[in-house]
Amino acid sequence: MSEATERAEGLGTLCVQSGWQPKNGGPRQVPIIESTTFKYATSAEMGALFDLEANGYFYSRLQNPTCDYVADKLRALEGGSAAMLTGSGQAASFYSVFNIASAGDHVVSASTIYGGTYNLFAVTMKRMGIDFTFVEPDCTDAELEAAFRPNTKAVFGETVANPALRVLDIERFAEAAHTHGVPLIIDNTFATPVNCRPFEWGADIVTHSTTKYLDGHGSCVGGAIIDHGVFDWMAHADKFPGLTTPDESYHGVTYAERFGLGGAYITKATAQLMRDFGSVQSPQAAFVLNLGIESLHVRMRRHCENAQALAEFLAQDDRVAWVKYCGLPGDEDYELARKYLPNGSCGVVSFGVKGGREAAERFMGRLKVCAIETHVADARSCCLHPASTTHRQMNEDELVAAGISGDLVRFSCGLEDAADLIADVDQALA
Numbered sequence: 185m186s187e188a189t190e191r192a193e194g195l196g197t198l199c200v201q202s203g204w205q206p207k208n209g210g211p212r213q214v215p216i217i218e219s220t221t222f223k224y225a226t227s228a229e230m231g232a233l234f235d236l237e238a239n240g241y242f243y244s245r246l247q248n249p250t251c252d253y254v255a256d257k258l259r260a261l262e263g264g265s266a267a268m269l270t271g272s273g274q275a276a277s278f279y280s281v282f283n284i285a286s287a288g289d290h291v292v293s294a295s296t297i298y299g300g301t302y303n304l305f306a307v308t309m310k311r312m313g314i315d316f317t318f319v320e321p322d323c324t325d326a327e328l329e330a331a332f333r334p335n336t337k338a339v340f341g342e343t344v345a346n347p348a349l350r351v352l353d354i355e356r357f358a359e360a361a362h363t364h365g366v367p368l369i370i371d372n373t374f375a376t377p378v379n380c381r382p383f384e385w386g387a388d389i390v391t392h393s394t395t396k397y398l399d400g401h402g403s404c405v406g407g408a409i410i411d412h413g414v415f416d417w418m419a420h421a422d423k424f425p426g427l428t429t430p431d432e433s434y435h436g437v438t439y440a441e442r443f444g445l446g447g448a449y450i451t452k453a454t455a456q457l458m459r460d461f462g463s464v465q466s467p468q469a470a471f472v473l474n475l476g477i478e479s480l481h482v483r484m485r486r487h488c489e490n491a492q493a494l495a496e497f498l499a500q501d502d503r504v505a506w507v508k509y510c511g512l513p514g515d516e517d518y519e520l521a522r523k524y525l526p527n528g529s530c531g532v533v534s535f536g537v538k539g540g541r542e543a544a545e546r547f548m549g550r551l552k553v554c555a556i557e558t559h560v561a562d563a564r565s566c567c568l569h570p571a572s573t574t575h576r577q578m579n580e581d582e583l584v585a586a587g588i589s590g591d592l593v594r595f596s597c598g599l600e601d602a603a604d605l606i607a608d609v610d611q612a613l614a
């Protein structure tokens with residue numbers, strides 16, 4: 185861990201300066217270590233790396249220096265103990281759960297999550313023998329309590345849900361998770377650490393699709409996992425044998441003993457899951473991601489200002505059936521947003537066009553500044569009709585549970601001028 189990242193600096197300074205720390209005369213920008221492998225003088229030295237006895241690099245499927253520098257920036261921004269990059273947000277979500285749950289286990293998840301994550305959990309991981317119970321973010325305490333089983337291994341949710349834009353009561357979900365001796369995993373993609381740091385509210389593990397605001401320019405698909413390093417695996421040793429008993433595929437290392445609270449979870453995910461599944465981020469992609477993060481704190485403010493302006497315009501327009509943006513007074517999540525997201529939530533606004541599904545699609549086809557894309561959180565504004573695209577695998581009941589109606593337009597405000605975005609929406613509604 186670098187010196188600069190451990191100083192108590194503002195988030196803007198961490199966005200710009202944490203991670204890579206050049207030595208005297210070294211390159212100012214993070215070097216792209218475009219090498220699959222690393223050279224050693226003796227087999228014994230490399231053997232120590234394979235046994236996790238020493239720190240170092242031997243093969244870029246497991247670890248690469250460029251990726252580690254950028255992961256360290258995200259670790260500093262979230263305030264965690266360890267972090268890793270993954271090849272996509274999907275890989276991050278999968279690893280974050282599969283690192284501590286396997287066949288026969290169970291996970292509690294908020295129902296308002298990204299469509300791809302829902303599919304991963306409800307279909308693919310279910311096929312691997314892991315059961316999920318989905319609860320509404322505003323379920324009662326009794327409903328939340330009833331979701332837990334003796335074999336529950338984690339609780340999962342999104343700070344600001346994509347695309348339902350529900351805000352999770354992180355403290356409440358963390359308390360429930362901890363009462364049952366399991367960690368809370370938070371997908372912090374939409375808020376980013378600039379707007380919310382889930383560890384400060386009791387979350388134990390944070391995931392990101394770095395494809396979104398962290399990259400911010402629609403350039404590289406990627407993901408990240410950050411561990412707070414506080415959850416005590418050994419105190420619940422029977423629940424997490426993968427961390428608290430010897431790993432025979434790693435010469436009997438017990439991760440929680442060897443790497444402690446701060447290192448066990450990410451070391452296991454790297455040494456075991458990345459080794460076996462190989463969803464790595466490339467050094468080139470990590471370099472581009474780092475460039476994006478350098479301006480994250482500046483961009484997030486503008487994304488949020490544009491979204492607030494658009495949401496306020498839509499809220500007073502009678503061609504619009506409804507608007508969902510937690511920055512609007514009167515929004516069901518306004519109070520939660522004031523608590524968890526006092527500086528803004530994200531640049532995405534969801535709304536319904538009067539006339540339902542067809543009117544929504546007609547409206548989108550008329551937009552000129554904003555483009556129809558399977559994307560959000562780009563510098564360029566883009567929009568999507570989830571019911572017919574990202575969430576089309578869901579039936580009507582599942583769509584309702586995920587907070588998605590047929591007329592829902594997910595509008596991701598870019599970094600353009602708010603007046604131009606509003607004028608574009610105005611003419612498309614006409």
Ligand SMILES: *Cc1c(COP(=O)(O)O)cnc(C)c1O
Nearest residue numbers: 272273274298346373393395406
């Ligand atoms: C996009 C997204 C994902 C998946 O990330 P990819 O990088 O597309 O694999 C996960 N969670 C959320 C909240 C997302 O928006």
